[in-house]
Amino acid sequence: xxxxxxxxxxxxxxxxxxxxxxxxxxxxxxxxxxxxxxxxxxxxxxxxxxxxxxxxxxxxxxxxxxxxxxxxxxxxxxxxxxxxxxxxxxxxxxxxxxxxxxxxxxxxxxxxxxxxxxxxxxxxxxxxxxxxxxxxxxxxxxxxxxxxxxxxxxxxxxxxxxxxxxxxxxxxxxxxxxxxxxxxxxxxxxxxxxxxxxxxxxxxxxxxxxxxxxxxxxxxxxxxxxxxxxxxxxxxxxxxxxxxxxxxxxxxxxxxxxxxxxxxxxxxxxxxxxxxxxxxxxxxxxxxxxxxxxxxxxxxxxxxxxxxxxxxxxxxxxxxxxxxxxxxxxxxxxxxxxxxxxxxxxxxxxxxxxxxxxxxxxxxxxxxxxxxxxxxxxxxxxxx
Amino acid sequence: xxxxxxxxxxxxxxxxxxxxxxxxxxxxxxxxxxxxxxxxxxxxxxxxxxxxxxxxxxxxxxxxxxxxxxxxxxxxxxxxxxxxxxxxxxxxxxxxxxxxxxxxxxxxxxxxxxxxxxxxxxxxxxxxxxxxxxxxxxxxxxxxxxxxxxxxxxxxxxxxxxxxxxxxxxxxxxxxxxxxxxxxxxxxxxxxxxxxxxxxxxxxxxxxxxxxxxxxxxxxxxxxxxxxxxxxxxxxxxxxxxxxxxxxxxxxxxxxxxxxxxxxxxxxxxxxxxxxxxxxxxxxxxxxxxxxxxxxxxxxxxxxxxx
Numbered sequence: 001x002x003x004x005x006x007x008x009x010x011x012x013x014x015x016x017x018x019x020x021x022x023x024x025x026x027x028x029x030x031x032x033x034x035x036x037x038x039x040x041x042x043x044x045x046x047x048x049x050x051x052x053x054x055x056x057x058x059x060x061x062x063x064x065x066x067x068x069x070x071x072x073x074x075x076x077x078x079x080x081x082x083x084x085x086x087x088x089x090x091x092x093x094x095x096x097x098x099x100x101x102x103x104x105x106x107x108x109x110x111x112x113x114x115x116x117x118x119x120x121x122x123x124x125x126x127x128x129x130x131x132x133x134x135x136x137x138x139x140x141x142x143x144x145x146x147x148x149x150x151x152x153x154x155x156x157x158x159x160x161x162x163x164x165x166x167x168x169x170x171x172x173x174x175x176x177x178x179x180x181x182x183x184x185x186x187x188x189x190x191x192x193x194x195x196x197x198x199x200x201x202x203x204x205x206x207x208x209x210x211x212x213x214x215x216x217x218x219x220x221x222x223x224x225x226x227x228x229x230x231x232x233x234x235x236x237x238x239x240x241x242x243x244x245x246x247x248x249x250x251x252x253x254x255x256x257x258x259x260x261x262x263x264x265x266x267x268x269x270x271x272x273x274x275x276x277x278x279x280x281x282x283x284x285x286x287x288x289x290x291x292x293x294x295x296x297x298x299x300x301x302x303x304x305x306x307x308x309x310x311x312x313x314x315x316x317x318x319x320x321x322x323x324x325x326x327x328x329x330x331x332x333x334x335x336x337x338x339x340x341x342x343x344x345x346x347x348x349x350x351x352x353x354x355x356x357x358x359x360x361x362x363x364x365x366x367x368x369x370x371x372x373x374x375x376x377x378x379x380x381x382x383x384x
Numbered sequence: 385x386x387x388x389x390x391x392x393x394x395x396x397x398x399x400x401x402x403x404x405x406x407x408x409x410x411x412x413x414x415x416x417x418x419x420x421x422x423x424x425x426x427x428x429x430x431x432x433x434x435x436x437x438x439x440x441x442x443x444x445x446x447x448x449x450x451x452x453x454x455x456x457x458x459x460x461x462x463x464x465x466x467x468x469x470x471x472x473x474x475x476x477x478x479x480x481x482x483x484x485x486x487x488x489x490x491x492x493x494x495x496x497x498x499x500x501x502x503x504x505x506x507x508x509x510x511x512x513x514x515x516x517x518x519x520x521x522x523x524x525x526x527x528x529x530x531x532x533x534x535x536x537x538x539x540x541x542x543x544x545x546x547x548x549x550x551x552x553x554x555x556x557x558x559x560x561x562x563x564x565x566x567x568x569x570x571x572x573x574x575x576x577x578x579x580x581x582x583x584x585x586x587x588x589x590x591x592x593x594x595x596x597x598x599x600x601x602x603x604x605x606x607x608x609x610x611x612x613x614x615x616x617x618x619x620x621x622x623x624x625x626x627x628x629x630x631x632x633x634x635x636x637x638x639x640x641x642x643x644x645x646x647x648x649x650x651x652x653x654x655x656x657x658x659x660x661x662x663x664x665x666x667x668x669x670x671x672x673x674x675x676x677x678x679x680x681x682x683x684x685x686x687x688x689x690x691x
Binding site: 109157158164165166169170173174176177305306312313316346349351354356359363 | 421491492500507621624628662668
């Protein structure tokens, strides 16, 4: 327990140091130092690493609870810096999307290169419902998820008959079709101009778009959304973790490894595929809905192909089918580029390079998926 | 519709279709022989256009006058070479190390390569972010048939593609080397046992397909007069769609699929009011429908006849 607390606090400290150093040279030095330290640890401290890994694996609930508790203090630790709060908000939305995509692509093996479309659908659902129908954000947000799920099922229908490369093609086409429709259905979506002035939600009478006052410290509106995103991220992680570790998750793994064999074991592939699409898409829709309310402005170009690629690169970096991997991938690929804003133009290329290098040299990602260990319920039961 | 307009549109469709066909042939060759889908193939198309653009200065500096036939041929050879070299590099550094990996990994890595290439052109070519005017590489008189003015570039592209596709046909069907390719496509292990150097076949297939894709990019520059760093994305998707519609792995199916897409696009753009805003959607809708109703492509019943 103390080990978990200490390691998590150490990571937190390193993160704060990273946030506070400004000079690009220092940042580079810091990252280089971290990488060297990582390698040293891997070389010499193998026992220590294994021990930590074991402790973490055994107390997953506590690890998550502590991490969430630490995350609660972040807005205070960074002195309510609105710029960094906004980045962390984006990071958490990206993490929600990465988790959703990870469920589809990592767990169920259904490659999706149009995931941004689900975010777009969620964002436009919230935008249209709150702007044109005057529905409260808190009702519109779940509807955004459900609507995205519906589109997930629609995308899943052709996907029932195709797999692998063909599925990649269908999902790219799906992403582009959604974007084109958003551009061309001007009467509903506002076309190229998008939707502007989406109102911020109010939480028990408090407008989330205004400054919050904590008594000793007042923070810009991003702090409100920070806590909203954090709650949603925790819910997403827990829900997807439960799904993944259920029999349903195991069935999806079986389907990913060999569809024919899975079918022979009596799995109804139709249901499993459609469910995987619906669940994965749901979280994309939720992330989009929060995005719309946070930014107050959405346009089709925000949800292009490159966003889908960014989310894919997150789960590749973290390791396909690994929930902590998706979180870590989203964290690194959102937070790190921010320190190199002078190289903003190189950002997408950086994502491409990450994909290529990870797949060439580190196919399993930073935090590879651990195979589940079968534990018989009765002490005398035979394994398998 | 006036007959002149129909002829004009027919030629446009033929030009567009044959360009898609050239890209699709690459996809289908890679899939048939190496069993990979190369998502970076669309970027070869873009690469071809930019190599042609950037080598204009080089070729004029060795004394060939712009717009003459030798000039054009020199550029064409450079573009073919660039495509070929890219194919070889792709095989060596990307496709070969990934051979043991699951399909999804190969797909994602070629996707990564495509992003890196696109962004590299955007960042490192001078003023690469903006559309670049493409020079007239070959001066030709405008041709008039029965009062219809035909763009010479269209004719040039059609002739060039026809020559390249016949060349490909000759290589695959008539040469010993083509027989090796067909054998590898049919059964890799058996081909190896017959003493065919399969590794070499892989390299050459990728070089061949990429060279054709690069020429298609140059032709795109010729016929539209403008190129942009992100042109490879749509072209790649459409080329892949054409290959899928024709039946992945079937070279002649790919050509037919490319033609079909080209004609359908031009048909929709010219007949449906405001159709041009939906131009890109057509191929996507077609490919989804095709995958749902005829997953093996139109020539699916001949799917065993790879390459």
